[in-house]
Amino acid sequence: MKCKICEMACDINEHSTGRCKTYQLDGDKIIQDPELGYLGAFPVSIETIPMLHYYPAGKFLQVFSTGCNFKCPGCIARLLASRRSLGWPTLNPDQVIETALKLGCIGIVSTLNEPAANFYMFHELALKAKEKGLLVGCSSNCYFTEETIEELSGFVNFMNVGIKGHSDDSYRNCGVLSSKPVFRNIEKLHRMGVHVEVSAVYMKGKEEDVIQVARTLANISTSIPLQLMRFIPFGDAPIALEPSIGASERLCNSLHDHLQHVYLFNSPGTGLMDTFCPECGEVIIEREFYGPMGSRLLKPWSNYSCECGHSIPVTGTGAIESFSESGFMGGYRISRAFGMVHAVLTCLGIPEEERMLEVWKKISSSEALMDIHHMIQNPTSYLEYIRLIADKAGVQEKGEDLVSFIGKRLELIERVASENDGGSAYYCMGSPLFALNAGRMENNLVNFAGGQSINKLLQKEGKPGFNVEPGFINDNNPKTIFISGFLSRPLYEFYGLCKYYGIEADAVKQQRIYALPPSWDFGSPRWILGLLYIADKLHPGKLEIDIEQEANTFYRRYYGIYYSEAKPNRSFHRPSSGIWPGELTGCTHA
Structure with a gap:
């Protein structure tokens, strides 16, 4: 029997559960795998989903399951998308709703894996949630059939649509035929009153494709918020496909020729997460980087009108206080x-x-x-x-x-x-103004290596850090500056920003700014190599070791390859061996 949920139209029979691996044939109808349930339910601020023009700072319950109808290389949630036999305890829709109400959430949002893979379960959850007065939404690749999108529009309030690109090629790289159903469905959802925001992946060299996405969305409505997701090469994706933050900012600014509200993600320290008035250019509300694909409001947002009189299209009332997720919880x-x-x-x-x-x-x-x-x-x-x-x-x-x-x-x-004084050091991510939290591993590496991290003077909290004023850096005058190996930018861009912001610390004057190799300072046991690197920069020649030789020893012993053979990427899992199936698209959602 043909599945009618998405445009893949899989045959579901006694031998096949479809691309999603979550459906079964029961007599003359297709049903959800009865063992399927929600694997997690965590309260989040809506901006971490991300949704930027919908109930600002609202507290929602994020839920996720397994399965996906796409096969995107570089997917940030590929393990959940792959529909393996996880064997974890799961929650049914009633338990999810009970959790949402208990935690004081105003709604429920399905993320991480594709809701098309859990459509019947999601439908049941949504109807029961609405009975309790809860809002319901999801993040989706939106490859639904027209029949499904009509049904979906009746029970979802909002959706973040992850777009892979405008060209059909970008969708073929995810194992489907065309981009056309996605744009058709965005238009239908918008017309039927569902609040839609769009996330579009930006991979180096694909600028024209992203611009065409913006043009097509503008034909639907120029008020649809577009979130530009700077591609981060997880898995085996080569780092050569990652555009710099500077290049991403230039592209983001150019998209304002087509759409009123365009935002840049995965770019710590950028000012392009803020909402600007499209009429006069004034900043309406400020946000900052809050982990992969996430953002955070810097103050409550309740007035959606600019002083010039222009109204910003926002749905719902903003929360008085933002909810702060703890630990690994929240978003992606x-x-x-x-x-x-x-x-x-x-x-x-x-x-x-x-x-x-x-x-x-x-x-x-x-x-x-x-x-x-x-x-x-x-x-x-x-x-x-x-x-x-x-x-x-x-x-x-x-x-x-x-x-x-x-x-x-x-x-x-x-x-x-x-035996040695390493002097003061400052640790940032992506931008000289985005300081990593005082308690994070990176700053503890600096102190362990004999330096004094000036980040320890900061009391504010954020994930993984927050913006500081240039005066903080100048006043504390770090001898050395380190740039995180997770999300960085080219040194020439970094020095350019230091000049632009008037940062005149000794580290800048003496050109003692160092970008850590990817995943050498957090997320992986490779941090020991990052610590050796940091110690060597703080105490030149004192370690009396060859850092590259140490890297070769580690990589050979624990990865089976030499460091010189490894292809850098942003994966915590392991460095790439260089095996990569062509120039493929990334995944903004599972």
């Missing part, structure tokens, strides 16, 4: 937690994703994840994290081997740090 940060577990297991000789999911099942409670969140922020407690994962995987001996490798180098760095 849970997918980074997956990667951090997988990163350790890979170094323990367990690259298989099935084994990773078995371990995840044992540590996936909110309490356990919060404990892990604290453990990974410090060099010494990270060793206990390795032991925890090794124990859950039943490979304690391999865990001790990794602990011993790291421990010996910690002893060397500790000795050098005790």
